[in-house]
Amino acid sequence: MTTPAEAPLEAPVIPYVDPHRRARSKARSRRDALIASVSTVVVFAILGYLVTASPGWPKVQETFFNLDEAVAAWPTLIKAFVLNIKIFLVAEFFILILSLLIALGRGLRAPVALPVRIMCTVYVDFFRGVPTILVILLLGFGVPALQLKGVTNSPVVWGTVALILSYTAYVAEVYRAGIESIHPSQRAAARSLGLSSMQTTRYVVLPQAVRRVIPPLLNDFIALQKETALVSLLGPIEVLRSAQINASANFNYTAYVVAALLFVAITLPLTRLTDWLQRRDTRRRMAGAM
Amino acid sequence: MRRSFLMSAALPAIAALALAGCASEADTTATDTTPSPTTSQDCSPESLQTLTPGTLTVGTDTPAYPPYFEDDDPSNGKGFESAVAYAVADELGFTSDQVTWVTVPFNKSYAPGDKDFDFDINQISITPKRQKAVDFSDGYYTVNQAVVALEDSPIANATSLAELREAKLGAQVGTTSLDFITNDIQPTQQPLVYNDTNDAKSALEAGQIDGIVVDLPTAYYVTAAEFDNAKIVGQFPAQDGGEQFGLLMAKGSPLVTCVNQALTSLKDSGELQSIQDEWLVGEDAPYFTE
Numbered sequence: 341m342t343t344p345a346e347a348p349l350e351a352p353v354i355p356y357v358d359p360h361r362r363a364r365s366k367a368r369s370r371r372d373a374l375i376a377s378v379s380t381v382v383v384f385a386i387l388g389y390l391v392t393a394s395p396g397w398p399k400v401q402e403t404f405f406n407l408d409e410a411v412a413a414w415p416t417l418i419k420a421f422v423l424n425i426k427i428f429l430v431a432e433f434f435i436l437i438l439s440l441l442i443a444l445g446r447g448l449r450a451p452v453a454l455p456v457r458i459m460c461t462v463y464v465d466f467f468r469g470v471p472t473i474l475v476i477l478l479l480g481f482g483v484p485a486l487q488l489k490g491v492t493n494s495p496v497v498w499g500t501v502a503l504i505l506s507y508t509a510y511v512a513e514v515y516r517a518g519i520e521s522i523h524p525s526q527r528a529a530a531r532s533l534g535l536s537s538m539q540t541t542r543y544v545v546l547p548q549a550v551r552r553v554i555p556p557l558l559n560d561f562i563a564l565q566k567e568t569a570l571v572s573l574l575g576p577i578e579v580l581r582s583a584q585i586n587a588s589a590n591f592n593y594t595a596y597v598v599a600a601l602l603f604v605a606i607t608l609p610l611t612r613l614t615d616w617l618q619r620r621d622t623r624r625r626m627a628g629a630m
Numbered sequence: 631m632r633r634s635f636l637m638s639a640a641l642p643a644i645a646a647l648a649l650a651g652c653a654s655e656a657d658t659t660a661t662d663t664t665p666s667p668t669t670s671q672d673c674s675p676e677s678l679q680t681l682t683p684g685t686l687t688v689g690t691d692t693p694a695y696p697p698y699f700e701d702d703d704p705s706n707g708k709g710f711e712s713a714v715a716y717a718v719a720d721e722l723g724f725t726s727d728q729v730t731w732v733t734v735p736f737n738k739s740y741a742p743g744d745k746d747f748d749f750d751i752n753q754i755s756i757t758p759k760r761q762k763a764v765d766f767s768d769g770y771y772t773v774n775q776a777v778v779a780l781e782d783s784p785i786a787n788a789t790s791l792a793e794l795r796e797a798k799l800g801a802q803v804g805t806t807s808l809d810f811i812t813n814d815i816q817p818t819q820q821p822l823v824y825n826d827t828n829d830a831k832s833a834l835e836a837g838q839i840d841g842i843v844v845d846l847p848t849a850y851y852v853t854a855a856e857f858d859n860a861k862i863v864g865q866f867p868a869q870d871g872g873e874q875f876g877l878l879m880a881k882g883s884p885l886v887t888c889v890n891q892a893l894t895s896l897k898d899s900g901e902l903q904s905i906q907d908e909w910l911v912g913e914d915a916p917y918f919t920e
């Protein structure tokens with residue numbers, strides 16, 4: 341990665357390239373592209389051959405990559421996938437807010453705030469350590485079994501709450517890492533300009549911290565997307581459960597592959613978007629450095 | 631190409647096996663249990679092509695639930711399916727010492743590739759779609775589906791399919807009970823689906839569902855042994871020939887004919903019925919009307 345310190349060294353080099361050198365480098369990049377394509381084709385051809393020429397391939401293809409099964413399963417799977425997306429969006433919304441509060445709570449330095457700090461720390465320690473699956477079972481089957489008046493017993497609601505509790509702990513730590521990575525001089529400078537502690541956090545620390553942690557945040561989003569499948573333990577039919585039902589009825593795993601592709605399909609654009617955000621951000625910061 | 635070659639080689643062989651199966655079955659029924667001398671296949675333990683020569687390897691899932699198995703130990707000969715497995719083994723000429731049990735998760739039982747069991751006995755219903763991936767023996771039990779509900783459930787006194795349509799029903803994933811809900815009851819609310827009957831029972835107790843659909847023997851077991859306030863609301867009349875549990879074997883397994891012969895003679899001698907009478911009590915739950 342380019343750090344702001346290297347940027348000024350790199351920038352002036354470009355105008356001084358002489359025409360011959362440019363031609364040579366063009367030829368080289370053409371050659372590189374050719375080599376890259378040939379090597380890619382050869383490697384994938386060999387891999388493809390090794391897999392498809394193996395004695396068990398027809399059987400594996402029949403069981404995992406069966407187009408007829410995929411087409412037949414598609415409508416049910418896509419309908420079930422809507423539930424995953426709903427759970428994900430709702431959970432993510434609460435996670436982003438709650439985890440920021442927890443991270444800030446853990447960062448409070450005032451003596452009077454010690455109980456808050458303790459509570460936030462205990463929360464994070466506990467929910468990061470406990471497997472999500474247990475939180476889901478406990479809330480999803482345990483709370484409704486209490487038969488409290490006026491409290492919903494919907495498995496989707498409790499499953500989502502469990503995911504929120506679990507992931508808030510992870511994401512709070514990501515935020516905290518970002519906040520702590522901001523050099524103390526930033527805070528000191530802001531305070532010396534007359535900003536209050538709250539203003540310093542809001543206008544100086546957080547904007548820099550959040551930018552830095554976007555890639556790990558996205559990691560957790562993607563993990564959360566996949567973990568929405570755990571809610572199916574409580575009964576609701578989401579995409580993976582739907583695939584499982586399909587697989588056991590037909591003794592064919594193709595539906596799982598289709599479900600996996602659906603997950604990939606929504607993850608990929610998100611990954612590319614963050615990559616782009618990240619590059620844009622680096623550019624902007626470098627511009628500032630110059 | 632490979633597949634078509636394999637198929638062209640395998641099809642006559644399978645056809646021959648099937649014919650041999652039919653012939654020998656016809657023979658055995660005709661001459662009543664004594665193996666006919668014209669039987670084309672030798673079913674002695676020495677000549678049977680089992681996984682390990684001289685041993686019969688039988689698979690089932692864990693935990694193995696009553697009334698099909700007792701104490702989660704298939705090798706104790708207790709429980710309906712354990713008893714059936716030993717009876718089949720005995721009929722094939724294996725002593726109980728020569729029977730080895732392996733754990734075969736249901737999802738794995740139909741995976742492509744070599745099987746690590748000679749046959750799998752795990753309340754697996756025979757359906758044409760499944761028969762595309764594996765071979766089944768003849769049915770060893772005709773199973774009816776039943777609805778279990780708590781005494782105070784809104785459907786506790788339902789007598790017809792129509793009364794179940796408004797209910798929130800649950801079932802175990804991968805079971806024909808679930809197919810039954812979707813295809814035959816066609817409820818207005820999406821059914822809830824659980825990993826196993828235990829989770830379904832938790833949901834029932836938590837009031838998240840009005841009733842669960844299970845096979846009748848399981849219904850008897852859970853209402854008698856596991857709930858003190860649940861009842862069998864009713865069972866469904868068997869449809870077109872009834873749903874049969876079969877022993878699952880690898881596609882093209884050399885054992886199918888002999889296993890079927892063994893089952894036929896167990897049926898003819900009345901032994902299968904007496905095993906059923908011993909382990910699966912009660913058939914008198916009320917039938918639902920349309």
